[in-house]
Amino acid sequence: MTRVNQTSCEVKLTASEVLDALIPLVEDLTRDLPERERYRRLLTTLRTLFPGDAAALLRLDEDTLVPLAIDGLSGDTLGRRFRVGDHPRFESLLSTREPTRFPADSALPDPYDGLVQGVSGHLEVHDCLGCPLFIGGRPWGLLTLDALDPERFDSIDMHALQAFLSLAAATVSVAERIHTLERNTEEERQRAEAYRQASGRSGRDLIGSSAAHQQLVNEIRVVANSELTVLVTGETGVGKELVANAIHSGSPRANKPMISLNCAALPDTLVESELFGHVRGAFSGASSDRSGKFELADGGTLFLDEVGELPLGVQAKLLRVLQNGQLQRIGSDSEHKVDVRLIAATNRDLAEEVRAGRFRADLYHRLSVYPLRVPPLRERGRDVLLLAGFFLEENRARLGLLSIRLAHDAQAALLAYNWPGNVRELEHMIGRSAFKALSRHRERPRILTLTAADLGMSANPGADLAVPALGSASTNTGEASATDFRSAVTAYERTLVSDALERNNHNWAAVARTLGMDRANLNRLAKRLGLK
Structure with missing residues (x-):
């Protein structure tokens, strides 16, 4: 291995030639270009300034070099992965911060053997130059330049090469930042979509x-x-x-x-x-x-x-x-x-x-x-029946039934109830009642009819407040009407706390805030109701 060593015989590029080649790359830094096109232009400029037969840009991914762009190498090179430990030339290039030129008689095997376009079989004596790229002080990858003429890089202009490497590092840095931003934007978009879908209510209409x-x-x-x-x-x-x-x-x-x-x-x-x-x-x-x-x-x-x-x-x-x-x-x-x-x-x-x-x-x-x-739902009159129909259809699909309908006494009970829990209480009541009513049938019915008793409500249309029935789902209307006052209050408290628990994912602190209660008082109430 021999480092590039400049002598008096070096042929320098004019400042005008260097600028003419580098200015388009500088302009590209401000453009929205696909990553592949940005890197293709980088290699084109490299071969314009330093004529060779093949060039490549490779990114270091842990212990492997991944080709991102090639010029003059066979197309399958982009699909290859070069493990650094298996390729001494690449290992040598990554061990230094300076450009490295290998002698024509180097015994180190060439990773591009058989890959240079126009050359079949073993790659004979040629000129090989490699430049490590550093981003943020860390090795990012390599730029390689190969020529079939073993003396092609004898007179390379080191000042022009260093200027190009600086611009190459800036190009790679811009491409990496754009890629990171695009990835983060996509992740945030996916998170936003997940939040939207997780709400579960975005597809519902106001009925x-x-x-x-x-x-x-x-x-x-x-x-x-x-x-x-x-x-x-x-x-x-x-x-x-x-x-x-x-x-x-x-x-x-x-x-x-x-x-x-x-x-x-x-x-x-x-x-x-x-x-x-x-x-x-x-x-x-x-x-x-x-x-x-x-x-x-x-x-x-x-x-x-x-x-x-x-x-x-x-x-x-x-x-x-x-x-x-x-x-x-x-x-x-x-x-x-x-x-x-x-x-x-x-x-x-x-x-x-x-x-x-x-x-x-x-x-x-x-x-x-x-x-x-x-x-509130109690101010919306017969809207309760429209909403009930919506929730009945949701549960029909969930339970795989042909139809779920309300009996006349169930409709009267829904209209008479004061709905302290509003639409959410109606939704939970319909879902709970449909499931319990279906479970009592030995054979799966084609049409499931829900009565007031199934809903656990009083069928008295003149009642100011319907009371959820106690006991099993088979409790009839007469039993519900005969429930004593204390039991009715207990059942109502249990319903309110249970619904609040469900809405707040069983977070007792959130339930206390929702119900406007002191946490200690809520704990005592929950124990009395058998919820803790």
């Missing part, structure tokens, strides 16, 4: 024909086409997330992601990271950089459910993002600019929360630019 429902639909249509921040209010289970989805779907941002975060479902220590992201090492367990929900929703919509549960410290940082569109990941001093439309939802009276000092007044006014109240 109803009542005056209260039509007024809501009209308001959604008005505000959707704006960029206003919307505060969706309403009782638990009315469908605030569906309203948020409808606003996003009707907005100019509909083709961008809608990202959701349930502020009540996370510990206070994780909410900030979920919203704003973090950098590696920001806290214990932060093993890599991570984008928050705001960055995931950039260009689209961010839906914050149960926004009234945000800690005061996070509220201040959220206000800053809403004011100037800039955020900082935890542990980072760098600011990220985001363009996000915010939709927030709560079942709390935020004005009262402000008066109690539990919610910032400035954030409340920033969120409630357009307040939108979702009416």
Whole structure:
């Protein structure tokens, strides 16, 4: 092995020739080019400045060199993988930071033997030059240049070669950064899509024909086409997330992601990271950089459910993002600019929360630019039957039945009930009742009919509040009507707590916040109800 050693016989390229060759590569750094084309142009320039018969660009992948671009070598070279330990020439090239030229009589086997175009069989005496490329101080790969003439590189211009290598390293660095950005963008897109699909409700429509429902639909249509921040209010289970989805779907941002975060479902220590992201090492367990929900929703919509549960410290940082569109990941001093439309939802009276000092007044006014109240199910009249039909059809498909229908007494019971849990309670009741009713049939029916008793409800249409029946699913209407007051209250409490548990993935802290209860009191109630 002999290093390139320049002497007085060296023939230098003129500055004009070097510039003419390098300027197109400099211009390429600012262009959006496919990686393969960017590297092809790099090798073309290399052979223009330093005429040879074959050139290659190889990336070091652990202990293997992977060809990324070739010029003058057979096409199958791109499919080869050169393990460095098996090729002494490559090993020698990677052991130094300087260009290396091998003597024509070198005993080291040539990795390109039989691969140079126009040469068949063993590759005879030729000139071979290799240059390591370093990115960020680490070896990235190699540039190789071969010529059949053993004296081709005798007069190589080292200044021009060093200038080219610097530009080659910049080209590779740009290509690597673009590849990393594209990969990260795709990963974030996949995460956003996963969040959207995981919500499970994005494909549902707003169903109803009542005056209260039509007024809501009209308001959604008005505000959707704006960029206003919307505060969706309403009782638990009315469908605030569906309203948020409808606003996003009707907005100019509909083709961008809608990202959701349930502020009540996370510990206070994780909410900030979920919203704003973090950098590696920001806290214990932060093993890599991570984008928050705001960055995931950039260009689209961010839906914050149960926004009234945000800690005061996070509220201040959220206000800053809403004011100037800039955020900082935890542990980072760098600011990220985001363009996000915010939709927030709560079942709390935020004005009262402000008066109690539990919610910032400035954030409340920033969120409630357009307040939108979702009416409870008890104000929507016969919409309950339309919604029941939707949930019956969902369960029919899930259970593999021809049809599931409601008996007259079941319809009367649904209309008479006060629905403290709203649409979510109706959904759970229909699903539970259909499953239990089907399990009582020895033979699978073609049509399953649900009665008031199957629903566990009173069939008395004059009742202000229907009471879930106690005991087994076969309890009849008369037994339900005869239930004493204390048992009815206990059953109602059990239903409320059970539904809250299901909605909050059995997170007792979140259940306590949802029900507005002290955690210790909730624990005692759960034990009395047999839920713990």
